[in-house]
Amino acid sequence: MKMSDYDVIIIGGGPGGYLAAERLGHAGKKVLLAEKESLGGTCLNVGCIPTKSLLNSAKLYVHAKEASQFGVDATGVSYDWDRVQGWKADVVKTLVGGVGAAEKRAGVEVVKAHANLVKPGIVEVDGAQKTADHIIIATGSEPVMPPIPGAKDNPAVVDSTGLLAVEKVPERLAVIGGGVIGVEFASLFAAFGSQVEVIEMLPEIVPFMDDDLAAQLRKGIKGVDFHLGCKVTAIEGGTVIYEDPQGTVQRAEADAVLMAVGRRPLVNGWGAEQSGLDFTSRGIKVNDIMQTNLPNVWAVGDVTGRSLLAHAAYRMADIVAAHILNPAGASSSGEIFRDNTVPWAVYSMPEAAGVGLTEAKAKEQGYAVVTATVPLLLSGRFIAENGLKAPGAVKLIADADSRVILGIHMLGPYAPETIWGAATVLESEFTVEDLRQVVFPHPTVSEGIREAAWAVRD
C-alpha cells in the first residue's frame, strides 16, 4: 500500500484552515497547511481583528468625551490616527505570530505557497505534487466589486482592506452596503469625526438581524445618515450617485467610498474546476459534515458559502477534524453543522448580536411564532452605565406550538459577549419556560434576555 506524503493537506490558512490543522496536528496527524499570504486569513489580517482594534480605540475616544454625565471629566480628548493604526498593526502581528506558534506546537508543517487541488488525494504546492489521504479546502472569500460605472480603477473607491489601511480619517465617507461590514466601518469613522452616509439597497440594514431591532440599531448609530432602498447607479470621483425609493437621483459627496456590498466565496484560482468539484459562484457544495462531492475532499469556512463568519469556519474545522479522526464517534456525538446555532455580532456603537431566526425568517419557514421585545431599560446595569436614553433591546422568537426558542436578537452593550449563552440555549433546544429557569447574574445587561423570556405571553 502506497503511503501518502501527508495525512491531510489544507489549502488556506484562515480560521477554518488553521484550526483544522491544529486539531489534526495535535491528534498526531501529519498535516501540511498551505497559505499563500499571511496566516490568519481575512479575519485576522484585514477583517474581524483589525476592525475590533480600531473600534476599541473609537469607543475609548467616545466614552472619554461622554463620561461627564457619570461625573468624570476630561478637558482635552483627542486621537492620533497613526497610533490607533499602530496598535492595530501590533495586535494583528501578535496574533498572526500566535497562529504560527500554535501550528508549530501542533506539529503542523506550514508553507507559504499557492496550492492547487489536482484531484482527490493530490495537491500541487508551488508546482510540486503532494499526496494526502484527506484534503481540506479553506480558501475563504473576497469582497464583491459590483460593476458600477466609475467604480473600477477609481482611487476614491476602496474595499474594507483598503479602508483599514487609510492614512487619515476621511472628512466624508460614503459606504455602499449596510451589512455588518458597512455598519461597523460607518460607526467607526463617524466616531472619529467623519461625516458618513450609508447607501443600502434593501429596506433595512444588517439583514440577519430582526427588522425591529435593526431599525433601532440604525437609529442608535450616531453621526451616520442611512439611505435605505437606494440603488447606486454610478460613482464619480468621491461622489456616489444613487436613486432613492421615489426614483429621484441623489448624490452623496465623499472623500472616500467604501464598497461593502458583500463577500463571495473564493472558488477560483486553486483548481476547483479541473478537479471536478461541485461548486457554484455561491460556494462549494458540502453536506452537514462538510464533505464535498469528491472522496476525502472537505471544505470549511467562507468558501462553502454556508456562513461567512470566522466562528462558523471554526465550527466547520472542528467537524471535519472530528470526522477525519473518528468517523463513527463523530457521527454518534452529533458533529454536524447546524446553521441555526451560529451567532453573529456587530461591534458598532451600539453593539448588536443574535443567533437563530428573525421573526420574518421564522414565518417564511412556516412557523407560527410568539415573540417578545423588551427594552434594556429593564436592566439596572444598563441604566447605570448608559443613562435613560441609550438604545437597547432584546427580541425573542419562539415556536408558538412547542415554545422552543428559534431566535434571540440583542441590541446594546455587551451583546457580542453575552450572545454565546443564546447559542447554548438554541443548541439545547430550550423552550421559553426552560430559559426562564436559567439564573442570570444581577445586575447585568444580559438579564434583558431573561426579561424577554418572561415577556412572551403564556
Next chain:
Amino acid sequence: MKMSDYDVIIIGGGPGGYLAAERLGHAGKKVLLAEKESLGGTCLNVGCIPTKSLLNSAKLYVHAKEASQFGVDATGVSYDWDRVQGWKADVVKTLVGGVGAAEKRAGVEVVKAHANLVKPGIVEVDGAQKTADHIIIATGSEPVMPPIPGAKDNPAVVDSTGLLAVEKVPERLAVIGGGVIGVEFASLFAAFGSQVEVIEMLPEIVPFMDDDLAAQLRKGIKGVDFHLGCKVTAIEGGTVIYEDPQGTVQRAEADAVLMAVGRRPLVNGWGAEQSGLDFTSRGIKVNDIMQTNLPNVWAVGDVTGRSLLAHAAYRMADIVAAHILNPAGASSSGEIFRDNTVPWAVYSMPEAAGVGLTEAKAKEQGYAVVTATVPLLLSGRFIAENGLKAPGAVKLIADADSRVILGIHMLGPYAPETIWGAATVLESEFTVEDLRQVVFPHPTVSEGIREAAWAVRD
C-alpha cells in the same frame, strides 16, 4: 368557607419579595407587599445597583486615563465625587420608581409598613391583622458587625451602606474582609485614588471563586494591598490592628474602615420566633421549593441563607410563584432551586464571574475532576482591548468520569455578562464535549470558555 384578606402577603420588598409579588399579581392573585423602608431592598438601594453605578464611573475614569496605548489621549481627566454620587442617586431613584410602577401594573398592593408574621395565614401589618392563603418571607439580610474592640460607635468604621454615602473619597481606606463586597469597594476607591488595604482572615479572597483565579484577581486589582490570613484584633480610630500569619502585630492606618466581613440573614424582628418557624442564625430552613416548616409559609432570598445574591432571590421568587399558582405543573417542570447553577459576579477592575463548583469544592464533594485553565490572551478581542499584560483567565472543572461540567470560573472583562451562558451549560448538564460544539462568536472574550473546554485533556 372564610375568605382570606389576600391570596398572598409578602414581607419584604427586595428582589425576592418584589418579584414574587409581580409574578403573582400578574397571574391574578390578590397580593399585599409590605416593605418598611424603600422598595428594592438592599440590592437596589444600598447594594448591587449603587456600587455598579460608582464602579462604572470609576471605570470610565481609569479608561480615560489609560487610553493612550490605544491611540486615544485625554488630558485633564478628573472626577467630581458629588456628581458621581449624584448620578448614582438618580439611578437608584429611577429604579426604585420602576419597581413601584411594576408592582402597580401587576395590581399589587404595596404598603410602607412593618409586618410581623403571627402564624400561618396571619400577618400583622402596622398593628392590624391581615389574613392570607400564603405568606412569603423576604426580609433579606444585614451586614455582620463583629465584636472587634474599638469597632462599635467608632465614626471611622462604616458598613457598605455607610461607605456608599461617604462625602468624599477617603485618602486611605482599610477594608476588613476580602469577599465580593470588600473587593468591589477596594477596587472602586483605589481607582478614585484612595490608598487601600484589605485585611482578610482566609488564605485567599472571594471564597466562591476558584483559588487559582482568585489569586490572579487579587494580583490584578491595582492600587490595593491585600493582607491574607490576618486576624483583626482591634480598631483604634481609623487604624486597624491585626495579626499577620506569623503572629506579628501589624497596623493599617486609614481614614475610613469598611467592615465587610459578610452579611447575615435577617431572622429577627418580624415574628420568626413566636410563629414557630424553623430557623437558625444562618437562615430560615427551606426545602428546594422554598417551603418553610409552616404550612403555606414560604421564604425567599437572603433570609434563607441558601444564597445571598439578588438573582438567587429572583429565582426563588419564581419558584414560589410557580408552586403557589400551579403546584402540579411546577413540580413536573422542575421548578426547584439548584444551588449549583447560580452564577456570581464581581464588578471590580478586573471583573470576575463564575458558576458551579471550584476545583477544591468539587474534590471535597468526592469528584475525581479534570480541569483546564487558559489565559484570555488566547482571545484576539482581549488583546486588542487590553494589551498583552492584562490579567484574564478561564478555569473549567469537570467530572473526570462523566465529563459533565461542574464549574466555570472567569477572570477578565465582560465576565459578568458572559457567565449566564455558563449557567445555561450547567443547567443543561453539558459535558466538555457538548460545550466544544457550541459556536462562540469571534472575536470575543467569551471564547476563552470555549478554549478552556478544548484545553481539558481527552
